[in-house]
Amino acid sequence: MSKTQLSSLTTLVEPTVLIQPRRHLFDLDLQGIWAYRELLYFLVWRDLKVRYKQTLIGTGWVVIQPLMTMAIFTVIFGNFAKIPSDGLPYPIFSYAALLPWNLFSSSLSRGGESVVSNANLVTKIYFPRLILPLSGVLSPLADFAIALVILIGMMIWFGIAPTVGILMLPIFVLLAICTALAVGLWLAALNVRYRDVRYTIPFLIQIWMFASPVAYPVSLVPEKWRWLYSLNPMAGVIEGFRWALLGNQSPDVRVMAISTVVVVALLAGGIVYFKQMERTFADEV
Amino acid sequence: MKDIAISVENLAKQYKIGLTKIRHDTIRDYVADGFRSLLGRTSLGTATRVEGSGNCETFWALKDVTFNIRKGETVGFIGRNGAGKSTLLKILSRITEPTTGLARIHGRIASLLEVGTGFHGELSGRDNIYLNGAILGMKKAEIARKFDEIVAFAEVEKFIDTPVKRYSSGMYLRLAFAVAAHLEPEILIVDEVLAVGDTSFQKKCLNKMHSVGKEGRTVLFVSHNLSAVTSLCQRALWLNQGRVVSDGPSQQTVSEYLSSGLLMIAQQEWPDASVAPGNDIVRARAMRLRTEDGRTTDIVDIREPVALEIDFEVLKPGHVLVPCIGLANEEGLAVFISHDHDPAWRRRPRPVGCFSSTVHIPGNFLSEGRFIIGAGIITEMPLKVHFDVNPAVAFQVVDSFDGDAARGDLAGQMVGVVRPLLKWSNRFMSGQLQSAVR
Numbered sequence: 156m157s158k159t160q161l162s163s164l165t166t167l168v169e170p171t172v173l174i175q176p177r178r179h180l181f182d183l184d185l186q187g188i189w190a191y192r193e194l195l196y197f198l199v200w201r202d203l204k205v206r207y208k209q210t211l212i213g214t215g216w217v218v219i220q221p222l223m224t225m226a227i228f229t230v231i232f233g234n235f236a237k238i239p240s241d242g243l244p245y246p247i248f249s250y251a252a253l254l255p256w257n258l259f260s261s262s263l264s265r266g267g268e269s270v271v272s273n274a275n276l277v278t279k280i281y282f283p284r285l286i287l288p289l290s291g292v293l294s295p296l297a298d299f300a301i302a303l304v305i306l307i308g309m310m311i312w313f314g315i316a317p318t319v320g321i322l323m324l325p326i327f328v329l330l331a332i333c334t335a336l337a338v339g340l341w342l343a344a345l346n347v348r349y350r351d352v353r354y355t356i357p358f359l360i361q362i363w364m365f366a367s368p369v370a371y372p373v374s375l376v377p378e379k380w381r382w383l384y385s386l387n388p389m390a391g392v393i394e395g396f397r398w399a400l401l402g403n404q405s406p407d408v409r410v411m412a413i414s415t416v417v418v419v420a421l422l423a424g425g426i427v428y429f430k431q432m433e434r435t436f437a438d439e440v
Numbered sequence: 441m442k443d444i445a446i447s448v449e450n451l452a453k454q455y456k457i458g459l460t461k462i463r464h465d466t467i468r469d470y471v472a473d474g475f476r477s478l479l480g481r482t483s484l485g486t487a488t489r490v491e492g493s494g495n496c497e498t499f500w501a502l503k504d505v506t507f508n509i510r511k512g513e514t515v516g517f518i519g520r521n522g523a524g525k526s527t528l529l530k531i532l533s534r535i536t537e538p539t540t541g542l543a544r545i546h547g548r549i550a551s552l553l554e555v556g557t558g559f560h561g562e563l564s565g566r567d568n569i570y571l572n573g574a575i576l577g578m579k580k581a582e583i584a585r586k587f588d589e590i591v592a593f594a595e596v597e598k599f600i601d602t603p604v605k606r607y608s609s610g611m612y613l614r615l616a617f618a619v620a621a622h623l624e625p626e627i628l629i630v631d632e633v634l635a636v637g638d639t640s641f642q643k644k645c646l647n648k649m650h651s652v653g654k655e656g657r658t659v660l661f662v663s664h665n666l667s668a669v670t671s672l673c674q675r676a677l678w679l680n681q682g683r684v685v686s687d688g689p690s691q692q693t694v695s696e697y698l699s700s701g702l703l704m705i706a707q708q709e710w711p712d713a714s715v716a717p718g719n720d721i722v723r724a725r726a727m728r729l730r731t732e733d734g735r736t737t738d739i740v741d742i743r744e745p746v747a748l749e750i751d752f753e754v755l756k757p758g759h760v761l762v763p764c765i766g767l768a769n770e771e772g773l774a775v776f777i778s779h780d781h782d783p784a785w786r787r788r789p790r791p792v793g794c795f796s797s798t799v800h801i802p803g804n805f806l807s808e809g810r811f812i813i814g815a816g817i818i819t820e821m822p823l824k825v826h827f828d829v830n831p832a833v834a835f836q837v838v839d840s841f842d843g844d845a846a847r848g849d850l851a852g853q854m855v856g857v858v859r860p861l862l863k864w865s866n867r868f869m870s871g872q873l874q875s876a877v878r
Contacts, residue, residue: 172549174534175542197574201560201567208562279557280575281534437536438455 176434183430187283194282198290202265203297217301221257225250232370241372241403247306247313251400252369252393254306258299259331259389260360265291266339267356271346274440284433285426288343292336299328306400320399327395333418334388340425344432347440368393381410388414444546445627445658446509446532451541452682453502453527501527503682505541509660511626514653516673516690517662518697520831524682525662529553529631532660547626547658550577554631556616561605565596565615568604572619586622594618609823613641621648627658646672666694666772698770698810705834706738713753717827721759722817725751725794727832729813738835742845742859745803748833750815751796758789761817761826763797770810775857779820804846804861806837807854 188195207213225246232238233245240248269291270277270284277284310317346352367389368376376384384390385407391414397403502524509515517525530536532543533551558575559568569590573583583590591597594615596607604612630649649672653659663669669676669690676690678697686693707728710716716723728736730747740746750763764779780797814830839845846861847854 172534172545173542174531174538174545176537176539193580194574194577197571201563201571204567205560205562276558276575278535279553280551282575282577434537437530 177430180427180431183426184283185285188285188289191282191286195286195290195293198286199294202290202294206294214301217298218305221250221253221302222305224253224257228253228370238371239375241374241397243315243397243401243403244313247309247315247401248372248397249370250306250309251397252367254299254302255327255331255392255396256364256367256369256389257302258295258328259335259392260364261295261298262292262332262335263339263342263360264356265294266335267291267342267346267352269339270343270436271350271353271440277440278437284436285340285429288336288339288429291343292332292339296328296332310400315401317400318398318402320395320402320405322399323395324399327392327399330388330395330414330418331392333422334392337418337421337425340422340429344429347432347436363387363389366390381407382413385410385413386417388418390414443511444508444544445511445513446543446545446660448505448507448532448543449541451502451505451528451531451538451543452500453524453531453536454498454500454539456498500682502531502538505679505682505684507677507684507687509658511547511658512656513675514659514661514673516669516676516693517660517679518666518669518676518694519679519685523679525679526553526631527682528679529629529660529662533629545627549627549629550623550625551629552576552620552623552631553629555613555620559604559612559616562603564603565591565594565600565607568615569619572616573622576620576623577625578623590618590622593621609821610641612822614644617641617645617648625657627660628652629660631662666698666768668772670694670772694772698772705831706736708829708832717829718752718817719826721756722752722754722761722826724817724827724829725753727751727815727829729833729835738833740835740837741803742806742808742837742839743803743861745800746835747798747800748813748815749796749798750817750832751794752817753794754790754792757791760787760819760821761785761790762820763799763815763817765799765813765815765832766830767801767806768812768814769807769857773857775806775811779818805858807856807859808837808839810834810836 207216210216212219228249229246232249233240238245266288269287273287276282277287342352342356364370366384366387373381373384373390373394391406391411394403394406395411398405501522505524505528517528519525527536529551530553531538532545533549533553535551535553556572558572560571563571569587570580570583574580591600594611594617596611596615599607599611604615607615646668649659649661653672659672661669661673673690675688676693677684678686678693686696707726709726709728710724713723713725716725718724726749728749729738729740730749731737731740732745732747737746748765750765752761752763754761762779764777766777767775769775778799780799782797812831812834814828815832816828816830817826818824819826839847841847841849841851843849846859
């Protein structure tokens, strides 16, 4: 009974699909992503379920990774190099930056690898290909949430109260994700044709980290170079995090505006480029 | 117009060989190829490059294809490997774009180019049902509703929470097919999924496809199994070199295909490794049918043994590779399947290098007529088909009527798939008639 109802329903709304070579550069079919939102959900879900399978300490890695990096940074940059930390304890100064940075870097590398690592899907099944980099950049959010809880614990330990700026945190997270997606889209599409990209991503992330105020404060950057520095959206994101959580000096509004414009431009370009390249993914991947 | 499910107009697809067939391009490859062409010789794997232009040789995998499929029709697509069947299905499934032309699809479409697409070994059977269902386009609620049915169909109730990497290959395939079998599209596209699995699995697939066709859904079906095509499909299209050669009732198309001169192949060679069947583990070099005295032939005396040689190249060490063949007769009936069980390589991973594997088919075994051998290389555990060339060779078995074959002196038609020269014995019991005694 229910089956016949279902089939009569589907015949009522009969979708007609037209298959032909894509003509327009801006024929982006973004509503297709909404139609496939459940697939996006399942791909992120798969990623989370699989990530720490067959490891001894499982999700413990989510906690250990940033803590270890923090310890290394504290010893090398805080103790040996004596890099200033705006008057905050160095461990929490660096951890508050590692939080958005790790979110960004794993989003970026997963996004960049997304099409190639899902080649088996790309060559066998249709779905909007944008789902792949999207799922890649979204799945590190779970790790981020756990690491955030650790930060709250540390703040209690160091006796630091968050400011009202904490309400801005989701916006900084969104900005970090969008930056990762914007760059990830370019890399994912390029990676299909040139596997060199796979080997370039780790270097890119490393260089980018030193170009962002993770281990040092922005105040260390000479005033006359700040404008150039603010072209890096992650600079704004990280400063924003420190401000929202630790009550550091508030980020420059101009810096944030420039960052946002850069991200939006990169993202728009990334989507167009990705859609342009996606036509040959199945043939080349 | 109202009852059309798919209409295809002048569909064509062009591939650039240099770009598509060479895997894992890296800048280093380009540099290396540049040096080779400077030196004036091309090694295996780069032979398709055209001088000067670098990588621009193109070919049409599909050209001027036009047809309509009505709602509820079950249509088979047949043709040799590389005829364009899979390319056509990939375009209709929206996996790749046509170069020119257009297709209109009316109705919910689902394509099944492989069973178990997106299965993840670390996830349990339960998780994989949801994941695979979502990949195939099912809604979460729909999967939940059909979950028990899927598990029962796959016969994996006991192992539903075990990671699928611990499944036997049979269980894995059953589960994968079970998910796909519970799709409810109006149009279903199926590509050669029957090529894997054991016979009971294949039977299950065929039965399911039968019932799907009976429910009035439109089915597009690619297979090398010609008897499956004739039994499942009312209509068949024969593709050759990217064009539709014949379109009509499946029985008629299949017999046209079989009787075409195209199907006498004594040998195939792939001097250009970039287009050879295979993957990054192993690829085919050549296949040829030889008589006892070493002649390559496509006509075989019914009394003479004949051997099929499969030359292949192992590119990655550490895999157990099993050459195998399947022999079918003119009607598309599978006569037998044989796997290489040479003790020298049984269960032993092969090193990198060139191999030649030969299977000997005895004389006085096959009947007269045309036979087609498909040859491939698989790994048995877990099952993986590295390549499958069908037809690899096709040949005619003839009886010269010398009287010493199984037919004796009979001049008329003899039925039977095989015609072994069996041993007969006689005893002369007595000179008296039994009836006379009674």
